[in-house]
Amino acid sequence: AQRVTQPEKLLSVFKGAPVELKCNYSYSGSPELFWYVQYSRQRLQLLLRHISRESIKGFTADLNKGETSFHLKKPFAQEEDSAMYYCALSGETNAGKSTFGDGTTLTVKP
Amino acid sequence: DTGVSQDPRHKITKRGQNVTFRCDPISEHNRLYWYRQTLGQGPEFLTYFQNEAQLEKSRLLSDRFSAERPKGSFSTLEIQRTEQGDSAMYLCASRRNTEAFFGQGTRLTVV
Numbered sequence: 001a002q003r004v005t006q007p008e009k010l011l012s013v014f015k016g017a018p019v020e021l022k023c024n025y026s027y028s029g030s031p032e033l034f035w036y037v038q039y040s041r042q043r044l045q046l047l048l049r050h051i052s053r054e055s056i057k058g059f060t061a062d063l064n065k066g067e068t069s070f071h072l073k074k075p076f077a078q079e080e081d082s083a084m085y086y087c088a089l090s091g092e093t094n095a096g097k098s099t100f101g102d103g104t105t106l107t108v109k110p
Numbered sequence: 111d112t113g114v115s116q117d118p119r120h121k122i123t124k125r126g127q128n129v130t131f132r133c134d135p136i137s138e139h140n141r142l143y144w145y146r147q148t149l150g151q152g153p154e155f156l157t158y159f160q161n162e163a164q165l166e167k168s169r170l171l172s173d174r175f176s177a178e179r180p181k182g183s184f185s186t187l188e189i190q191r192t193e194q195g196d197s198a199m200y201l202c203a204s205r206r207n208t209e210a211f212f213g214q215g216t217r218l219t220v221v
Contacts, residue, residue, distance in 0.1 A: 004152075032208075043113070044153070044201070044212040051208070086152050096141055096205055097166065100152030 002027040004089050006101035013077050014109050021072040021104045023061075023087030033063055033070040034098065036086040044086070047072075057081070077108045112136065114213035116202050122219045123192055130188045131216045135204030142185050143210065144177055145201040146170065153201055159185060192220045 003026045013019050025031060033050040048056045050063040050070060061072045070087060084105050088098040115134040123129050135142050140161050145153035156175070158166045161182035171177075174192075179185040189196055197220045203210040 009150075043214045046209050046211075049208065088152075096208075096210065097143055097155045097158050098153075098210065099155070100145075102150065102152045 002031070002089055002091055002099045004087050004099050004101035006085075006087055006104050008104050009102070010105050010107070012107045012109060015079055016076050019074050019077040019081070019106065019108075021085050021087075021106065023070045023072065023101060025068050025070065025087075025089050027068075027089060027091055029091060032090045033061070034088040034090070035059070035061055035070075035072050036088055036100075038084045038086070040083070047085070077106075079108045079110055082106055082108045114202055114204050114211050116200075116213035116216050118216055119214065120217045120219075122221060125194060125220055126191055128188065128190045129192060129218065130186055131200055131202075131218075133185045133187070133202030133204075133213060135184070135202070136206075136211055137183075139204035139206045139211070140182070141205045142179055143203045143205075144185070144187050145203065147199040147201060147215070148197075156187075156200075189218075192218075194220045196220050 005024045035047040036044050037047045038044045059074045063070050084103050086103045087101040090098050117132045142159040144156040147153045156168050157177050159179040162179050174190045177187045199215045199217050201215045202213045
């Protein structure tokens with residue numbers, strides 16, 4: 001069975017502060033991990049994938065297989081980062097369907 | 111907007127009625143997924159199509175639910191004899207390679 005856990009429902013930081021959104025997963029094989037973001041009144045959209053190892057909008061995430069984690073980090077949060085963030089996992093054999101965490105609402109205060 | 115399109119955006123129905131939702135994926139995306147999202151939770155997988163073939167269905171998809179993708183393009187999700195527990199956001203996503211693109215969803219309210 002595969003599972004994604006986002007332990008924080010709500011996270012609030014001040015503008016310019018570092019932010020880390022936690023994600024832990026359980027999967028017996030080699031997973032593909034994603035972060036999706038949903039801004040107010042917009043559709044869910046992909047933020048980044050662990051395979052691409054990119055930095056998008058200043059966010060990075062490193063897959064730690066030993067700790068089964070894929071935390072999302074940004075060194076200096078901006079007000080426009082306020083959104084709902086979902087961590088998701090796709091297994092190597094399940095044809096691209098994703099298991100999502102329950103999301104973390106990030107609020108960046110001015 | 112050339113993204114994934116879902117219709118209707120909102121649907122209010124009485125308990126016991128049937129409803130049908132439509133999803134138009136990005137053209138040439140051969141994979142199409144339906145998810146359901148309830149308040150405070152992440153999207154939950156319902157079913158998956160590759161072209162016109164429905165390859166997987168979640169246990170969440172009871173006998174009252176049926177999905178089709180007749181020509182490998184648009185897809186429909188029908189719920190028969192709706193129950194209040196069916197109230198949720200129904201999301202459609204399509205993908206060709208590794209990135210999934212989501213529609214804006216259909217919010218169903220069963221009263």
